Amino acid sequence: MASTDTLSGGAARPAVQRLSLGDLGEVMRAGFADFRRAPQFGLFFSAVYVFGGFLMLWVGAGHVTWTLATSLGFPLIAPFAAAGLYEVSRRMEKGQAxxxxxxxxxxxxxxxxxxPWLGAIIVIYFLFWTFLAHMIFALFMGLSTMTNVTESYDVFLTLNGLMMIAAELVVGAILAFLLFALTVVSxxxxxxxxxxxxxxxxxSLQTVRENLAVMLVWAGIIAVLTLLALLPWFLGLMIVLPVLGHATWHLYRKALA
Structure with a gap:
């Protein structure tokens, strides 16, 4: 069942479809099928993330300024790498070369x-979260006696430390889901x-609002698979990112008429 809305100028927005949990299984299978059919494209675009991650660790190691500067490149590059995966799936769908x-x-x-405007929004969002994370740290740990965290994590096991970690996780999860809602379809x-x-x-926000339960599960799938892919030195991203990218295209096709 679809729902429609109109813009201020009277033009119709794309109709939002109702999704089910079964649709997530279908789009994951379709995403994996697209990756198997043309793995060279998926491996190429995911390599941007993997080698970018290694570059960020190498350039920014021990330098907060360089780490922040190189991290800003990820939100800028991400939409264009995603566009490449979407275009591959779009061409497969239409039978194009x-x-x-x-x-x-x-x-x-x-x-x-x-x-590029969406990339700029993601960068601004990233900077806001970085500022907010520092604010939360200062609120809970500003008056605490700090130690070298590379030698001891005891400071994070105090009451303030545990409260700070909980606050970071809750606020981070809320902001991450909001960013997901803004970009999953857009x-x-x-x-x-x-x-x-x-x-x-x-x-995109309307799609998530009208399919909240399904989109919460989809966001969870993305988070869990990405986290697992990060563990073996980012190498799992070579598979996970293109599969999720192709799957997102198919989810978009199901979500909007």
């Missing part, structure tokens, strides 16, 4: 469309249709 020139050409063309939407990024984010 999978050519490096065409795929990378679409990604390059997105620089002058709505995708990223593939701006690639697929001529629509401004603000409207795309509103449609």
């Amino acid at each position: 999978l050519e490096w020139g065409g795929i990378l050409g679409i990604v390059w063309q997105e620089r002058s469309r709505q995708l 990223l593939p939407l701006v690639l697929d249709r001529e629509i401004d990024f603000v409207t795309a984010m509103l449609v």
Whole structure:
């Protein structure tokens, strides 16, 4: 069953469909099938994350300023890497040729469309969370006697330390889900249709609101798989990221008429 809304100018937004938990299984299978059919593209775009992670560790090791600077590159690159995976799935869906020139050409063309604005929103969001995390740390640990955390984690086992960790986890989870709600549909939407990024984010929020339970499960799947993929030196991301990227495209196709 679909629900529709209209923009202020009277133009119809894409109709939001009702999703079920069974749809998540279908999109995961479809995402894995897309990756198996054209693994070279998935491996290429996921390599950006993996090698970027190693570069961030190497360049920023021991230097907070460099770590923050290199970390900012991830939110900027992420939408364009995702666009490449979406374009691969879109071409498979339409039976079009999978050519490096065409795929990378679409990604390059997105620089002058709505995708950079979404990347900028993600960067601002990242900076806000970094500031907020420091504020929470200062509120709980500002008056505590600090020790070298590389030698002892006892300071985090105090009452203030445990409260700080709990607050960071709760606030971080809420902000992460809000960012997820803003981008889960908007990223593939701006690639697929001529629509401004603000409207795309509103449609994404509407999709999550009308399918809250399903989207909570989907966000959990993404979080768990990504965390597990990070453990073996980011190498699991070489598989997990392209599968999730392709699956997100199929979820978008199911979510919007």
